[in-house]
Amino acid sequence: MRQALAGRPPLRHNTGDMPRTLARQALGLGLRARHYRELGEPWPELDYFEIISENFLTEAEGPRYHLDRVRERYPIVLHGVGLNLLGPKPPATDYLDRVAALAELVDAPFVTDHLCWTGSHGLSHHDLLPVPYVPELVELAAERARHVQDHLGRPFGLENLSSYVEFAASTMTEWDFYTQVVERAGCGFMLDINNVYVSSQNHRFSPADYLARIDLSRVLQVHIAGHTREPNGILIDTHDQPVVDAVWELYASAFRRLPFPTLLEWDDRIPPLSDAVSELRRAEVVRT
Amino acid sequence: MSWPDSPEWLLDLQARFSGLLRTPLDRSTGSMHADTALYDAVLVDAAQPSPTLSSAERLAIYHRQYWFRLFTALQGLYPLTARLLGFWR
Numbered sequence: 001m002r003q004a005l006a007g008r009p010p011l012r013h014n015t016g017d018m019p020r021t022l023a024r025q026a027l028g029l030g031l032r033a034r035h036y037r038e039l040g041e042p043w044p045e046l047d048y049f050e051i052i053s054e055n056f057l058t059e060a061e062g063p064r065y066h067l068d069r070v071r072e073r074y075p076i077v078l079h080g081v082g083l084n085l086l087g088p089k090p091p092a093t094d095y096l097d098r099v100a101a102l103a104e105l106v107d108a109p110f111v112t113d114h115l116c117w118t119g120s121h122g123l124s125h126h127d128l129l130p131v132p133y134v135p136e137l138v139e140l141a142a143e144r145a146r147h148v149q150d151h152l153g154r155p156f157g158l159e160n161l162s163s164y165v166e167f168a169a170s171t172m173t174e175w176d177f178y179t180q181v182v183e184r185a186g187c188g189f190m191l192d193i194n195n196v197y198v199s200s201q202n203h204r205f206s207p208a209d210y211l212a213r214i215d216l217s218r219v220l221q222v223h224i225a226g227h228t229r230e231p232n233g234i235l236i237d238t239h240d241q242p243v244v245d246a247v248w249e250l251y252a253s254a255f256r257r258l259p260f261p262t263l264l265e266w267d268d269r270i271p272p273l274s275d276a277v278s279e280l281r282r283a284e285v286v287r288t
Numbered sequence: 289m290s291w292p293d294s295p296e297w298l299l300d301l302q303a304r305f306s307g308l309l310r311t312p313l314d315r316s317t318g319s320m321h322a323d324t325a326l327y328d329a330v331l332v333d334a335a336q337p338s339p340t341l342s343s344a345e346r347l348a349i350y351h352r353q354y355w356f357r358l359f360t361a362l363q364g365l366y367p368l369t370a371r372l373l374g375f376w377r
Contacts, residue, residue, distance in 0.1 A: 088299050090291040120302040125309055126357045127350060131298065132334075140292055147290040165346040166336040167301075203338070233340055234349065 021109050022048055022075060022221075024259035027280050030079070030266065036066045038273040043073055046277060050221075050263050053080040053111070057098045067106070076106040077221065077263075079112035079190075082124075085144050085158070086131050087117040096151045103154055110220045112157040112190035113148075115141060115181060132167035133177035142184035149187050157190035157220040158182055162198040162227070162237035174199065175189050175210040188220035193254065194265075197247045198235040207250055216258035224251055224283070225265040240268035242279050248286045253286040304331040308347060309354040321356070322348035 022028075026047035029035075033055075049070055056063050070076065078097060083091060103111050116128045118251075131137055149156035160178050172180075182189050191214060200207035226241035243251075243264070251262075264280040271279075293304075308331060314323040324332075324344035335343035363370040 031358065086294070086298075088294055088302060117302060120299075120306045123306065123310075125306065125354060127309075129350070129352060131301075132301075136295060137298070140294065143290060143292050150290075164349040165343070166338075167334055168336050169334065236349070236353075 020107065022261040024261060026261040027283060028077070028221075028261065028263040029276055029280055030263060030268065031066075031070060031076075032270055033066075034270040035273050035276075039066070039069060041167055044273055044277050046074060046280075048075040048077060048261070050077045050079050051106075053078045053099050053102060053113075054082045056102055057095075071106045078103050078106070078108045078111040079159075080111065081128070082118065083113040084118045084142060085113065085115060085148070086137065088120050096148065100152050103152060108154065108177060110155040110157055110188065111152050112159055112188075114161060114219065115158045115178060116161050128161050130161055130163045130165065130167070131161065131189070132169040133172040133174055134169060135172070135180075138172075138177060138180045138184065141181045145181065145187050147187035149185065152270055155220055157188035158185070159190035159192050159223070160199075162192075162195040162202075162235075164202055164234060164236075166203055173205070173210075174203075175213040179213055179215070183215075186190075188218050189214060190221055190223070191219050191254075191260070192223040192225070193251050194223065194225040194227055194243065194247050195237060197244075197250060198237050201233075201235045208253070209252060211254050214254075216254065216260060220259075221259040221261045221263055222251065222254070223263050224248075224266050225267075232280050238268060239265050243282070250280065251283065252286045255283075259287075301331070301334060304328045304334075305347075305350075309351055311351065313352070313355050332350055335345045 028048040028050055029044070029046055031049040031051050051067065056067055082095070097113060114128050116130060118128060119125050145158055158178070158181065160174070170278050177280065193211070196207045196210050200210065222284050224243050225237070225239045226236040226243055226249060227287065228236045228240065230236060255262075262280070263274060267278075270276070308327055311326055313320040324347075327344050327347060332343045332347065335347055337343045338346060359370070
């Protein structure tokens with residue numbers, strides 16, 4: 001693989017001063033515990049890593065040890081799963097403080113989480129759950145997202161969901177809802193193109209129409225990932241296999257409109273690190 | 289904190305959705321499955337069917353995922369306890 005990368009500009013390793021922004025062509029990988037034992041010389045040819053914020057909101061030595069090794073060599077961005085933006089209650093009083101401190105520690109160019117709810121009545125449901133798409137919730141989500149971004153003191157991005165159900169009460173398309181929330185909040189898109197594709201197949205809309213509505217200049221980062229097609233035809237966002245061609249095609253089309261940092265998520269049946277990096281590198285081929 | 293309150297209708301929807309997720313899976317047939325007959329009729333009416341799945345079948349995707357995430361976590365963190373509680377696929 002290193003031979004195949006001959007001629008590529010040098011990547012940022014051990015530079016000391018981490019950039020506060022990522023290059024629009026940057027390629028990153030979601031850091032998972034499965035990778036820890038594989039990290040070391042030679043360090044993977046990546047522009048950055050993304051970490052799950054909640055995995056590092058702890059003083060435990062293990063996660064911090066690995067985080068320190070990585071942040072010495074790569075920029076790190078934060079991706080949360082616990083904000084519960086559209087949940088019944090505000091986040092715990094110190095949650096945003098801890099995320100802000102972690103972002104400060106790694107000098108994260110940005111922080112992202114999801115446009116969804118993840119729990120209610122004191123319970124976490126360990127899932128990213130949808131809401132009806134209505135103007136009333138645009139205002140609600142936008143004001144809350146604005147608050148998060150102000151509290152963090154750095155760019156904040158909202159991710160679109162993969163979803164498996166629609167609500168009769170919706171009066172807007174998902175992409176109108178998503179774009180209006182982001183624009184009114186003054187935050188960024190954490191655009192997951194696999195999620196766009198999964199939802200488009202499950203709800204029978206055009207993923208190209210969805211992406212055409214996105215102002216790519218507001219995209220902080222794009223996620224790509226694999227998914228699973230169930231026997232009944234439903235697509236499930238499993239992050240357990242390579243990215244399918246249809247998602248690569250959507251990705252390439254969007255990237256050619258305006259480049260954005262690209263991150264591969266792989267959360268189950270995680271392959272060796274070198275294989276994940278090879279899958280990520282396909283982005284450079286398909287988008288040229 | 290500038291965190292506006294959720295409207296009552298959203299709180300009601302989320303309470304019903306939460307209740308559906310936490311409904312135990314049916315084991316009467318020897319394998320675990322989501323018994324959609326137990327679902328909250330108001331929530332089922334609030335969801336839309338697709339050309340291939342009923343509203344309840346769409347909600348069942350979330351219902352199954354909720355439990356199998358918990359089972360997977362239990363099996364990963366406490367494999368012996370998971371075995372003592374019973375084998376599952």
